[in-house]
Amino acid sequence: MFHKLQDQFDQVVRFVTIKRDVVGNVRQLTAKSHSGRAESFELQIGLEMLIGNCGCKLFEYVGLPCCHLLKVFSKYDILKIPKAFIMTRWTIGANKFSRSYDESQLEGDNLRHALRHTHLSLRASNLFERASKMKESFDFAVLKLYGLESYL
Numbered sequence: 489m490f491h492k493l494q495d496q497f498d499q500v501v502r503f504v505t506i507k508r509d510v511v512g513n514v515r516q517l518t519a520k521s522h523s524g525r526a527e528s529f530e531l532q533i534g535l536e537m538l539i540g541n542c543g544c545k546l547f548e549y550v551g552l553p554c555c556h557l558l559k560v561f562s563k564y565d566i567l568k569i570p571k572a573f574i575m576t577r578w579t580i581g582a583n584k585f586s587r588s589y590d591e592s593q594l595e596g597d598n599l600r601h602a603l604r605h606t607h608l609s610l611r612a613s614n615l616f617e618r619a620s621k622m623k624e625s626f627d628f629a630v631l632k633l634y635g636l637e638s639y640l
């Protein structure tokens with residue numbers, strides 16, 4: 489996921505933004521490519537709530553802020569990606585962990601590696617979240633991990 493975000497950062501330089509309209513603290517802009525293809529997207533951003541959207545819909549489809557929004561963030565000196573553009577499913581320790589699959593899918597013999605990985609990560613993260621809350625449970629978890637590691 490992070491290299492996809494990196495791709496968007498890399499593309500920021502390809503665009504210029506032109507302010508079209510101001511409505512209260514909402515800025516409506518057009519992001520235009522200044523090289524090669526004639527791409528242009530309309531976007532808006534609320535500078536108070538730091539919410540917004542872009543006509544390219546990358547955020548809606550992929551859950552990542554697009555290069556056009558990143559360009560606008562930098563234009564307004566927004567130095568961190570606003571919370572509204574960070575999907576909880578990418579944040580560390582978020583209760584990631586509404587499950588996107590069904591337990592019954594785990595029973596087949598030829599499970600996809602990705603599904604096995606997701607399932608283990610989910611169980612482990614929830615467990616580690618609990619274990620990290622107290623020294624005692626943390627020590628216990630670390631000890632059990634040694635056992636698991638030597639077995640696997």
Ligand SMILES: [Zn+2]
Binds near residue numbers: 529543545554557
């Ligand atoms: Zn965009």
